[in-house]
Amino acid sequence: MLLSYVYKEILVLPMQTEVYTLDIGHCKERKYNYEDHLEELLKQEISLAxxxxxxxxxxxxxxxxxxxxxxxxxxxFRSSYNNTYTALYTPLLWPEGKAFSMTxxxxxxxxxxxxxxxxDIFVLLHYVQMIKTNGARTCDFLMSALGCSVRNVDNIFMSIGIVEAKSxxxxWTNATPQAQPFSSSIFSSRDKSEIGNFYSVINMLLSPL
Structure with a gap:
């Protein structure tokens, strides 16, 4: 499928990026500054891939x-895509035949x-990351030590969609299952480590193409 796009003009739209922390009281806080940081990394990596x-x-x-x-x-465009995407998405990676038969x-x-x-072609990427604060992690550790069940919410979601302009x-669309975040702290400055992980996940998403 990728070979048929070699002579096409492909445009990557600005990413939809959401990063949240979850505190000990299960309250979410959005981290806009870190979203900007991640967006820059993601844009470059999908382009290179x-x-x-x-x-x-x-x-x-x-x-x-x-x-x-x-x-x-x-x-x-984005609103229409997001509404349609809901009907297409499954929690696991699409089987190849199904991924290529969308209408x-x-x-x-x-x-x-x-x-x-x-x-000629548009690429859309959506990334969501949720990570617990240190206080929430400490609480989880104490609860697990007491034998209580603890739910790990440190995870990411990433999806890529490809849209043809004329038709x-x-x-095509593909998404990661929920997984561990790319770094141990959302405030990590270890760009090389994050870039390596982004590159691996993006290539995994694009591999069926």
């Missing part, structure tokens, strides 16, 4: 969306965005 297969990949940045006045189109389309915003950007079809 696709370029190694000879694909022409470009990144659409938020600043470009603003300057080119594409905000409404991108918002409508869902997501409407006019895709065609219009393709015309304005010159893109407005979702050609």
């Amino acid at each position: 696709m370029q190694k297969n000879g694909l022409r990949v470009k990144l659409l940045y938020n600043k470009d969306i603003r300057t080119q006045k594409l905000d409404d189109l991108v918002s409508r 869902q389309n997501i409407g006019e915003p895709v065609i219009m965005l393709g015309e304005k950007t010159g893109a 407005v079809r979702i050609l």
Whole structure:
């Protein structure tokens, strides 16, 4: 399937990235600064992973969306994709035959965005990470020492979708099962370690192509 895209213009949309901590009282707090950090790493890694297969990949940045006045189109595109994706997603990786037999389309915003950007193919990536605070971890340790069952919520979710501009079809999508986060702390600055993990997961998601 990838070979059929070699002469296509592929555009990666800005990532949907969500990072949360969960404290001892099970309250979630979103970490916007770290989301920006992860988004930069993810954008580069998905681009490199696709370029190694000879694909022409470009990144659409938020600043470009603003300057080119594409905000409404991108918002409508993403909303339509997310609504359709719910019907496509399963918790496990798709069987190859099923992944390649999708017929869902997501409407006019895709065609219009393709015309304005010159893109033939769009790539969308969604990443969610949840990690417990140190206080919550300590509580879990004490509870487990007392023989109580403790649920580990340190996990990630990542999905990749490929959409064709002219046919407005979702050609393919894949997602990771829930797994351990890429680093032991969401505030880790160990970019090399995180990049290696991102690269492995992204390549796993793209491997059926």
